[in-house]
Amino acid sequence: DQQVKQNSPSLSVQEGRISILNCDYTNSMFDYFLWYKKYPAEGPTFLISISSIKDKNEDGRFTVFLNKSAKHLSLHIVPSQPGDSAVYFCAASEGGTSYGKLTFGQGTILTVHP
Amino acid sequence: NAGVTQTPKFQVLKTGQSMTLQCAQDMNHEYMSWYRQDPGMGLRLIHYSVGAGITDQGEVPNGYNVSRSTTEDFPLRLLSAAPSQTSVYFCASNPGQGNQPQHFGDGTRLSIL
Numbered sequence: 001d002q003q004v005k006q007n008s009p010s011l012s013v014q015e016g017r018i019s020i021l022n023c024d025y026t027n028s029m030f031d032y033f034l035w036y037k038k039y040p041a042e043g044p045t046f047l048i049s050i051s052s053i054k055d056k057n058e059d060g061r062f063t064v065f066l067n068k069s070a071k072h073l074s075l076h077i078v079p080s081q082p083g084d085s086a087v088y089f090c091a092a093s094e095g096g097t098s099y100g101k102l103t104f105g106q107g108t109i110l111t112v113h114p
Numbered sequence: 115n116a117g118v119t120q121t122p123k124f125q126v127l128k129t130g131q132s133m134t135l136q137c138a139q140d141m142n143h144e145y146m147s148w149y150r151q152d153p154g155m156g157l158r159l160i161h162y163s164v165g166a167g168i169t170d171q172g173e174v175p176n177g178y179n180v181s182r183s184t185t186e187d188f189p190l191r192l193l194s195a196a197p198s199q200t201s202v203y204f205c206a207s208n209p210g211q212g213n214q215p216q217h218f219g220d221g222t223r224l225s226i227l
Binding site: 009036045049100102104 | 146158172213216
């Protein structure tokens with residue numbers, strides 16, 4: 001049973017427009033959520049995170065929204081740039097990230113067209 | 115600053131062979147983890163360690179062994195490789211204090227024939 005799900009395998013957007021990547025989870029014990037970005041032949045790179053005590057966190061062009069009642073989080077990228085083309089993974093953990101145990105979604109391939 | 119270093123980058127094994135995937139970090143992080151990435155399944159946790167001498171199982175531990183004799187190193191051992199272990203393996207570390215994200219190595223691509 002997959003506890004973290006990214007139901008869209010891929011997303012295609014035009015440069016300058018908004019990209020919205022979605023993630024759903026089932027484990028109500030998750031209290032910390034992260035988004036990672038991954039280029040081919042490289043390891044995942046941390047992008048942005050959010051604690052369950054918040055419903056929004058911003059970092060430049062990236063904003064993560066958390067809806068605890070719906071067990072749903074989303075990543076907004078505004079404006080999207082061709083360099084944002086990558087695989088995006090959402091991940092979740094219990095007890096913050098202190099234990100080094102993350103549960104990942106399947107990933108969404110984002111393609112930003114010039 | 116090297117971060118998390120994994121070796122080798124690529125490896126081909128025959129069924130039944132054994133090997134060790136190396137992982138080293140130079141950030142003095144307490145926590146280290148091993149994940150495997152398979153198509154359509156994201157990354158799944160194999161084993162993790164919260165400090166030297168302490169390890170525990172993750173979601174998919176069968177067929178793998180780990181040990182943590184130093185803070186810097188966390189090798190992953192395949193005792194008798196099986197085709198189902200063909201995957202990309204990622205090692206990660208984080209400080210273990212506060213909500214600090216995991217830092218990942220660039221992975222080892224392993225094929226078992």
